[in-house]
Amino acid sequence: xxxxxxxxxxxxxxxxxxxxxxxxxxxxxxxxxxxxxxxxxxxxxxxxxxxxxxxxxxxxxxxxxxxxxxxxxxxxxxxxxxxxxxxxxxxxxxxxxxxxxxxxxxxxxxxxxxxxxxxxxxxxxxxxxxxxxxxxxxxxxxxxxxxxxxxxxxxxxxxxxxxxxxxxxxxxxxxxxxxxxxxxxxxxxxxxxxxxxxxxxxxxxxxxxxxxxxxxxxxxxxxxxxxxxxxxxxxxxxxxxxxxxxxxxxxxxxxxxxxxxxxxxxxxxxxxxxxxxxxxxxxxxxxxxxxxxxxxxxxxxxxxxxxxxxxxxxxxxxxxxxxxxxxxxx
Numbered sequence: 086x087x088x089x090x091x092x093x094x095x096x097x098x099x100x101x102x103x104x105x106x107x108x109x110x111x112x113x114x115x116x117x118x119x120x121x122x123x124x125x126x127x128x129x130x131x132x133x134x135x136x137x138x139x140x141x142x143x144x145x146x147x148x149x150x151x152x153x154x155x156x157x158x159x160x161x162x163x164x165x166x167x168x169x170x171x172x173x174x175x176x177x178x179x180x181x182x183x184x185x186x187x188x189x190x191x192x193x194x195x196x197x198x199x200x201x202x203x204x205x206x207x208x209x210x211x212x213x214x215x216x217x218x219x220x221x222x223x224x225x226x227x228x229x230x231x232x233x234x235x236x237x238x239x240x241x242x243x244x245x246x247x248x249x250x251x252x253x254x255x256x257x258x259x260x261x262x263x264x265x266x267x268x269x270x271x272x273x274x275x276x277x278x279x280x281x282x283x284x285x286x287x288x289x290x291x292x293x294x295x296x297x298x299x300x301x302x303x304x305x306x307x308x309x310x311x312x313x314x315x316x317x318x319x320x321x322x323x324x325x326x327x328x329x330x331x332x333x334x335x336x337x338x339x340x341x342x343x344x345x346x347x348x349x350x351x352x353x354x355x356x357x358x359x360x361x362x363x364x365x366x367x368x369x370x371x372x373x374x375x376x377x378x379x380x381x382x383x384x385x386x387x388x389x390x391x392x393x394x395x396x397x398x399x400x401x402x403x404x405x406x407x408x409x410x411x412x413x414x415x
Contacts, residue, residue, distance in 0.1 A: 086127070093121040143173045144382060145199035147190045151178055153299050154324065154352050155272070155369065156205055159227060162375020163203055170379060175199055191222065201382040203227060223385040225378050228272055236385065237395040238377045242272055245367040245400030246279035249321050249349045251287075252365075252402055256347065257410045258319035260289045264307055264331055265296045266323040273299075276323045276351065292317070297327045304330025312338040318346055318411045325350035325357050325366055332360060332407075343409035353403055362406035373398050 086104075090097045095114060102110050103118040110118075121127070144167050150156050164174045175197050179186045191202065201223035225236045253261045263280045266273025277294065284291045295311050297303030304327030311317060312334045322328035328350035332342060340346050342362060350357065353368035377396055 088125055089118065089121045089127050092125060093117045142171060143175055143197075143199045144379065145175045145177060145197065145202040146205065147177050147179055147187065147202060148205040149179050154326065154354055155228065155371070158371035159205055159374055159378075162372045163378055164375075165372075166376045166379040170383060172200075172379070172383075201225070201386055203378050203382055223382055225382045225385070227374065227378055236381050236393055238374055238381060239395065239397055240272075240369045240374060241397040241400050242275035243279035243282075244397070245351060245369070245402075246276045246321070247283045248400065248402045249351070249367050250280055250283035252404070253319040253321065253347055253349065253408065254283075254287055254289065256319075256408060258347065259411075260284060260292055260319070262292045262311060262314070262317045262320045263294055264304060264311065264320055264322040264327050265294055266327070267296065267298050270299075273323050280321060297323075297330070299324055299326060301326045301330040303327060305334050306330070308332075308334030309337075312340055312346075319408075320346060320348050322348065322350050325352045325354045325364060328364055328366070328407075329356075329360060332364075343407055344412065347408040349402075349408060357403075358405070360407070365405045365408040366403055368401045368403050370398050370400070 086097050086100050090100045093100070093114075095118060099110065099114060100118055100122075103115050104122075144163070146160060146163060148156055148160060151160075160176070167174050177190050177193060177197075179190050187204075199222075203225050205227045225238060227237075228239050250261050261280070261284065263277065265277045265280075268274070273296075281291050292314075295307040297307045304322060307327070308331035311320065311331070320328075320331060322331055328348055331348060335342055335346055335348075342348055348364065350364050350366035351369070353366045357364040357366050377398065381396070
């Protein structure tokens with residue numbers, strides 16, 4: 086800083102003000118300082134600035150899985166939104182979703198000097214109600230069954246499911262079968278509950294439930310059993326990857342999609358447009374989820390927003406070629 090000040094002909098305090106973006110510096114002086122910084126290759130010491138301000142401009146992210154589309158795309162959106170706001174992201178995956186592991190993750194993030202934490206809770210903790218988050222760390226939780234003590238941002242899981250089921254019933258199918266996600270997943274359970282509720286609301290019977298683990302292979306294995314039910318004419322799969330496995334299982338059994346069986350997924354992954362046939366699916370706005378998470382945690386840091394509450398991001402149905410009336414008739 087002293088070298089920059091000498092080259093620019095100003096004080097070190099002026100260099101500090103320019104470096105930190107403070108107002109009140111003459112524009113000509115600002116240009117001189119920036120030119121000196123460029124010539125000397127000067128970079129502000131972010132660690133020193135953080136200690137001085139008490140702010141690290143870093144958001145920690147704790148996630149239980151990097152193997153699912155939802156988590157990866159949400160993490161990408163959080164990183165992009167944080168960067169837009171001038172914040173970095175420190176990622177800490179948690180291999181085993183237990184209360185002790187979560188507490189350990191918070192301890193490690195505090196050692197890494199973060200201003201706030203976003204928790205992506207893909208897998209439902211059996212003891213989630215008793216997880217105690219450090220009171221001095223601002224926290225936003227994504228896609229979780231966290232109670233009213235937390236600030237939560239989530240996709241409208243139930244609303245998206247109802248739209249999918251109503252679409253199939255509206256095409257004339259007597260009922261809708263369900264290929265659900267794992268039992269310990271909050272998102273999967275919400276979609277399963279909403280599937281049952283939508284059928285009950287329409288006065289339709291709920292067929293047997295089949296489950297996978299979000300992967301295409303699990304969708305194929307469950308789909309082989311489901312495809313054996315000739316009375317099945319419509320299936321709502323809890324995500325697009327399992328829907329892909331289901332499409333293969335139906336094909337192997339000689340059941341045409343959508344002429345014999347209509348299929349709907351959930352997520353709207355980019356590859357859904359090139360499935361055979363292109364997949365009708367529920368679109369999740371992961372970019373909006375990430376943006377709202379970052380906005381919420383920054384508001385909490387600035388004490389400008391509520392300490393708790395839930396925000397639901399709407400979904401929308403994207404109709405493609407995998408759904409049709411029974412028999413595929415127009």
